[in-house]
Amino acid sequence: MIELLELQKLDLRIAALKENEREMPKQKDKYAIRRKRLEEEIKNSEERCKRLLLEQRECNGDIEARQAQIAKYDEQLYTVKKNEEYKALLHEMDLLKKQIAVKEERVITLMIEHDEAKAAFEADKERIEGEMRVLDEECAKIDEELQELKAERKALVKSRPPVAEKVEKPLLAKYERIRKVRTPAVVPMKEEVCGGCFMAVRPQIVNEIIANDKTHTCQHCGRLLYHPGNIGDAAASAAIEST
Numbered sequence: 001m002i003e004l005l006e007l008q009k010l011d012l013r014i015a016a017l018k019e020n021e022r023e024m025p026k027q028k029d030k031y032a033i034r035r036k037r038l039e040e041e042i043k044n045s046e047e048r049c050k051r052l053l054l055e056q057r058e059c060n061g062d063i064e065a066r067q068a069q070i071a072k073y074d075e076q077l078y079t080v081k082k083n084e085e086y087k088a089l090l091h092e093m094d095l096l097k098k099q100i101a102v103k104e105e106r107v108i109t110l111m112i113e114h115d116e117a118k119a120a121f122e123a124d125k126e127r128i129e130g131e132m133r134v135l136d137e138e139c140a141k142i143d144e145e146l147q148e149l150k151a152e153r154k155a156l157v158k159s160r161p162p163v164a165e166k167v168e169k170p171l172l173a174k175y176e177r178i179r180k181v182r183t184p185a186v187v188p189m190k191e192e193v194c195g196g197c198f199m200a201v202r203p204q205i206v207n208e209i210i211a212n213d214k215t216h217t218c219q220h221c222g223r224l225l226y227h228p229g230n231i232g233d234a235a236a237s238a239a240i241e242s243t
């Protein structure tokens, strides 16, 4: 029984490592999602700057076009004969000048907005890059831990056959069968109750388990039962710790 408990302890440790290996990449996935959000945030911040610059450029282009039109009208002023045409041209020029003034005001607003957006972008960038560095470090840590877990598990798996060999063949076969459906497969009987399902063990069987001349499984959950008093103190505490 002690040999089997040793084996179970090993198997439980291997299972725990496997579980960690399964769970840890999920944390990395969470970090990846967070990273993507940060990337989007910085992109939005940058795009706002670009949009404001683009509108500024468009406004300046509009202003230049209107100035060119004014210059053209200005030359035409010398060639028109009729007073009405002259007046009409002046009116057009006046209109264009007013439009230019509006656009110029817009350019000033855009410049201020762009300065603010740029400052915000720089601040965002610094903050986000800092957060990303932390995420990268966390991911690297996870990778490192995963490597360690894998190495530990492989070593344990390698060390398993000699431990299993010490267990009597029929008991080992039973254990292998049970552990496919119940973990842990071997449990202590405490106060005449199965340590796995906490159901009462039949008195006759309790006596046989205590007498330690036969191995028994719990009639309710099918786990192998043992009496902690039948194994050494160290083995008992190790077994309890692993259940």
Ligand SMILES: [Zn+2]
Pocket: 194, 195, 196, 197, 198, 199, 218, 219, 220, 221, 222, 223
């Ligand atoms: Zn049971």
